[in-house]
Amino acid sequence: MKIAVIGAGLTGLKCAMELKEFAKIKVFEKLSVGGLLSSFCNGYCIEKFYHHAFKSDTELIKLIGKFGLKSKLVWKTVKVGIAKNGKIYSLSTPLEILKYPYMSLIDKLKLAIFTIKSRKRDFEKFDEFNAIESIRNELGSSLLENFFMPMLKAKFGENASDVSFAWLLARVAIRSNRKLRGEEIGYLRHGFHQLLEKMCEDIEIINKDAKIKLEGKWTVNGEDFDAIVFTAPLPELGDLKDKLGIPEIRYQSSICALISLKKSISDIYWLNVEGASFGAIIEHTNFMPFEDYGEHLVYLASYTMPDSEFFRASDSELEKLFLKDLEKFGVKRGDLNWIKIFRAKFSSPIYEKGFLKKITPYRVANGFYIAGMTSRPNYPERSMNGSLLAGKEVAEILRKDFGLI
Ligand SMILES: Cc1cc2nc3c(=O)[nH]c(=O)nc-3n(C[C@H](O)[C@H](O)[C@H](O)COP(=O)(O)OP(=O)(O)OC[C@H]3O[C@@H](n4cnc5c(N)ncnc54)[C@H](O)[C@@H]3O)c2cc1C
Structure with missing residues (x-):
């Protein structure tokens, strides 16, 4: 039996892991393996978008243990706060x-x-x-x-x-x-890429945009498959979305600037910010040791819409905007080592009125399955844990459907 998994994020990789001993699996990935959890490497590796775990993330913690990485999973109570009218308040x-x-x-x-x-x-x-x-x-x-x-x-x-x-x-x-x-949060010291690398072992990943068609059989880029598990954001389904009767779900986009500074901004890990081009300052090196990186690493996080001017702005426009707003926090040009802008067009569903009725079922047609950010385990918060669960649950259903026990 041949199964195509679309997307090599956590959902797709977990699903492939669960199915690989029962069938021939091909995972198609159009951008970066790891999806929203992928990393930027610069002597060390760090996630393009801030990530931390919670004690309730049982599936994630189990997987980290399975791969012998438990000693690298560190827990810490971090400081949280809010910046209002030019002042920082710790609310920890x-x-x-x-x-x-x-x-x-x-x-x-x-x-x-x-x-x-x-x-x-x-x-x-x-x-x-x-x-x-x-x-x-x-x-x-x-x-x-x-x-x-x-x-x-x-x-x-x-x-x-x-x-x-x-x-x-x-x-x-x-x-x-x-x-x-306060709340203890967890991180895989030296980066979650270590988990992704283990998950990819023995899995065939094809770095190509997957074009899906139903031509008597399901095909991906012209190749026949017995079943397809689609784990990418729903807009990536194109016309197929309406043909499969999937309701419209709106997504928002993320822009994260990852910056390296010569000095720390404050001792707070997560600082909600009012009146700036970013909604939060997340100082990673107030969570993980500075020595792991040798520089202060900070995310400036913002959410917007895929078609907004903000999302379409060039990297240099965004850099200028972010650095100007950072001056309010005492950061000057000379304090900056470097800045990188990362964008995710479909980074999260918008949990608007009526969303619960639109949660995507795993089996949407004969041989066609969907799992990922709009699956039940990712409500009310899409998360690493929710995506691992979605990948596991969709694999269980597919195995039952095809008698792969
Ligand atoms: C800013 C930000 C911060 C976050 N922080 C946390 C956190 O602190 N803790 C936490 O638990 N979670 C966090 N998350 C959420 C977490 O990253 C996601 O829930 C999880 O990684 C999603 O995995 P996924 O596989 O479901 O989706 P994705 O990671 O989106 O994977 C889908 C993959 O499909 C690929 N794809 C799309 N179209 C195609 C196509 N046509 N052909 C082939 N491939 C395709 C994409 O490139 C992508 O790699 C955060 C997310 C963001 C954006």
């Missing part, structure tokens, strides 16, 4: 949150109660509700403006106003399960 401990001047004590209490309650709420009931309107009704305008809007804008940029209340509740519930000192 209960005391720091109590001292934060842009929220009243009543709002802080309301937020704490909302957070605890969100773990018990049936978020699916709120799929048709708008997050911003619901928060305004439930918690009032000041909590919306001072807490939820910066969070929504850092995650969804200009699409913040379309996000569903179901997404917000589910997200608050999974991210609120933290210790008093």
